Amino acid sequence: MELQTPTTIEDIKGILNYGYYQSRQEAFGDSKAQQIIIGPAAYMQAPDDYNPERPVVGQLLFHNDIASAQGQELDPDLDTLELLITLPFEVPEKKQRELFQVMNIFNNLVPLGAFTINTQGRVYYRYKWQIYQREVSGLALLEILSQAYFFVDRLGYKFEALASGKQSLIELMNEKIELLPVSLDAETAK
Amino acid sequence: MVSLKALEKEGLSPLAYFGYVFDQAEIEASFVPADGTIPVDQLLVRSGQDIHGDDLIIKILFAEDVAQSLAQKTKQTITPAPGSTLQFLLLNPLKLERSQIPDLQHLSGVLNRLSLLGYFGAHVQDGWSLSYQLMGHTRLFEPSLLVRVLNGLSGNYRYFQPYFDACLKQAKSLDAILQEVAQI
Numbered sequence: 319m320e321l322q323t324p325t326t327i328e329d330i331k332g333i334l335n336y337g338y339y340q341s342r343q344e345a346f347g348d349s350k351a352q353q354i355i356i357g358p359a360a361y362m363q364a365p366d367d368y369n370p371e372r373p374v375v376g377q378l379l380f381h382n383d384i385a386s387a388q389g390q391e392l393d394p395d396l397d398t399l400e401l402l403i404t405l406p407f408e409v410p411e412k413k414q415r416e417l418f419q420v421m422n423i424f425n426n427l428v429p430l431g432a433f434t435i436n437t438q439g440r441v442y443y444r445y446k447w448q449i450y451q452r453e454v455s456g457l458a459l460l461e462i463l464s465q466a467y468f469f470v471d472r473l474g475y476k477f478e479a480l481a482s483g484k485q486s487l488i489e490l491m492n493e494k495i496e497l498l499p500v501s502l503d504a505e506t507a508k
Numbered sequence: 509m510v511s512l513k514a515l516e517k518e519g520l521s522p523l524a525y526f527g528y529v530f531d532q533a534e535i536e537a538s539f540v541p542a543d544g545t546i547p548v549d550q551l552l553v554r555s556g557q558d559i560h561g562d563d564l565i566i567k568i569l570f571a572e573d574v575a576q577s578l579a580q581k582t583k584q585t586i587t588p589a590p591g592s593t594l595q596f597l598l599l600n601p602l603k604l605e606r607s608q609i610p611d612l613q614h615l616s617g618v619l620n621r622l623s624l625l626g627y628f629g630a631h632v633q634d635g636w637s638l639s640y641q642l643m644g645h646t647r648l649f650e651p652s653l654l655v656r657v658l659n660g661l662s663g664n665y666r667y668f669q670p671y672f673d674a675c676l677k678q679a680k681s682l683d684a685i686l687q688e689v690a691q692i
Binding site: 395396414415417418419421422425426429430431432434435436437446447448449450455457458460461462465 | 571589590591593610613614616617618620621624625627629630631641642643644645650652653656657660
């Protein structure tokens with residue numbers, strides 16, 4: 319599944335046919351730049367309880383496409399393929415500090431990318447993949463997506479439990495988290 | 509660029525090869541092989557200076573080596589995932605008090621929205637840090653891509669360092685710092 323360079327957004331769509339429902343859309347309402355929308359996928363709101371009415375939406379876009387559409391200068395040899403996955407709940411302002419504390423620990427367990435909260439209070443996962451000469455390895459991209467959705471599933475509902483007050487910060491921190499193939503505490507994982 | 513096979517034939521780690529390429533490009537790098545005290549091979553790279561003129565040292569290692577080393581330690585086996593992940597870590601060496609951590613974690617979370625590359629974190633043991641992981645389909649990454657990552661991380665670190673400084677020195681309240689961040 320190795321592609322000829324440069325990889326286009328249509329090639330990315332083809333790679334995602336291996337297991338992901340997706341569509342192509344204009345990025346930021348700009349017809350010159352395209353992005354791939356992944357899903358919507360059902361949100362795992364509790365262990366093994368997927369709710370299709372609460373969609374998890376992914377986005378994939380090349381930074382050079384956006385820069386080019388805006389008439390900016392760019393380096394054709396170096397690009398970023400950004401993956402953004404937004405979760406279907408909001409964090410009240412008063413709970414954001416606790417969420418940031420938990421994310422600080424959990425982000426150390428996430429092998430690629432990190433979680434944070436946007437200005438609208440939505441939790442999202444983001445990975446900015448640096449790529450050379452716009453050469454995207456299909457297998458590597460599928461691995462990135464697989465890891466990202468694994469952690470969205472395993473951590474998303476925990477973030478929501480804290481945001482909604484269902485679980486306290488102490489309870490969440492004391493929970494055993496089985497995410498890795500080997501036992502690994504947060505500090506060593508970094 | 510050399511091949512992975514050629515490196516293996518010479519018994520060279522890709523990290524040692526990256527260090528050699530960086531040296532050629534006048535980027536100071538030091539390869540530290542695994543031994544009794546360091547469980548996995550590492551490459552330490554000097555990537556410019558921070559806003560106070562102190563050297564910025566970025567530690568680079570393979571994430572799969574860390575997982576493998578921990579698995580061996582706990583006598584477990586792991587199935588290798590496809591591809592390879594190179595981990596970059598830029599630590600601020602300042603020792604933190606436990607009481608400083610929640611504010612720094614809050615600030616890190618907010619700055620992670622704006623971070624151009626990598627994500628910030630704060631820990632009692634290591635201070636505040638900026639990390640990034642680069643996925644590749646083999647362990648032989650394109651050196652010019654690695655240089656871009658190094659430059660991106662050090663630039664990002666310097667850009668946001670004043671906010672961490674203000675938080676650590678308690679020169680301003682966290683709310684005041686976050687209001688400034690909101691204006692970026």
